[in-house]
Amino acid sequence: MLHHIENVAAAIQFIETHLTEKLDLEGVAAAVHYSKYHLHRIFVSTVGMTIHDYAQRRRLTEAAKLLVFSDRPIIEIALLAGYESQQAFTNTFRAMYKKAPGQFRDEGEFYPLQLRYELHASPTPVKGEIDWRRDIVPAAERDIPAWMALVRMVVDGFPHLNEAEYLRTLHRQIQEKRALIMKDGEVAIGILAFCPEAGSIDFFGIHPQYRDRGIAQAFVRRVLDELTEQTPVSITTFREGDKADPGHRAVIKSLGFAEAELLTEFGYPTQRFILRKEQMEGDGDV
Incomplete structure (x- = not known):
């Protein structure tokens, strides 16, 4: 490896x-x-x-x-x-x-399509099922450098991301306990920010070297646990056929999210996806 x-x-x-x-x-x-x-x-x-x-x-x-x-x-x-x-x-x-x-x-508004990948030299193998109650925790201010390092790695999934504005929002999300993180040592391998009132996932990123290890599913379970039984969770991503999509749409669908309305965010065409708690509980593959 x-x-x-x-x-x-x-x-x-x-x-x-x-x-x-x-x-x-x-x-x-x-x-x-x-x-x-x-x-x-x-x-x-x-x-x-x-x-x-x-x-x-x-x-x-x-x-x-x-x-x-x-x-x-x-x-x-x-x-x-x-x-x-x-x-x-x-x-x-x-x-x-x-x-x-x-x-x-x-x-005159620059945003990156892809930033340079900085790989984790010695990732720890994830063995067995992830305990989403134990392993995924609210982020703290001290986690911001690790969080932002992962943001830069997964920026390809977030068109029009302005890092300075994002950082200001992140501070507020951390203070309000709306930012979740999973780490391997000092490296953030999963991050998720959400709004409990709207049931929306505002940012969701998994470290490329930790894909296919059940981490994305664990994060969705963790955020669903924060919401009421009646509140569905929603997320937006690329529309079908968007050449800029590096595969995020397929990941969202694999987690059980269903297609909803088409949107335009910051001038960029996107689509909203929705997942209800009972859908995830009834899906043995997620």
């Missing part, structure tokens, strides 16, 4: 230092001296997406940053992002950010 993490970390380091160059699986594998077939497998299982998708999302994030914080021409930014024409760049940028590069620049 440690060997795999080291190889994935090396691949990420190579990608990050060569974002303006041509990147493909074969080239990255050669740079880190690893089989491209094995690198593909361990990269996807660790990061949750292919090397191609990770590099594309990182490049678009850096391009979005240049659009807002520099005066470089869009064609120059397109070439730096690895596109051969401004039109190809515009098509991909619009599909992921829901705005053309020019509009994004004019509005």
Whole structure:
């Protein structure tokens, strides 16, 4: 496991230092001296997406940053992002950010599509069923650095996230006991903020290296325990077919949430999902 993490970390380091160059699986594998077939497998299982998708999302994030914080021409930014024409760049940028590069620049509000992954060097194996009453606890102010480190890792699931505004909200949620956390040592591996009055999950993130360990299900059980019997829990995520979705919609559906109304949040198209307590209690797989 440690060997795999080291190889994935090396691949990420190579990608990050060569974002303006041509990147493909074969080239990255050669740079880190690893089989491209094995690198593909361990990269996807660790990061949750292919090397191609990770590099594309990182490049678009850096391009979005240049659009807002520099005066470089869009064609120059397109070439730096690895596109051969401004039109190809515009098509991909619009599909992921829901705005053309020019509009994004004019509005002047940068948000990341993907930030660099910082992997946990020695994650503890999760053995047996998680005790959601014991292992998932209210977050404290001292947990904020670990919480924000995980926010940056899972920011791909939260379009239009402004970190400064989010941090102000987090302080209030911690004071009101509406922020839950699960940690492996000093590393946050699961975080969830909710509003008990509305029954809404306002933020929900699981560390990529701890997926498929029942942690997401445990968090949903924990938040349902905080709500009254009649209050359903709701969450919003990407709409069906959104190319920017790295898989969050599928995760929400796998937890038993049912599709509800379409929404637009911060100018971004989303969809609301709902789960009732009796639905979860009746689903033996969750």
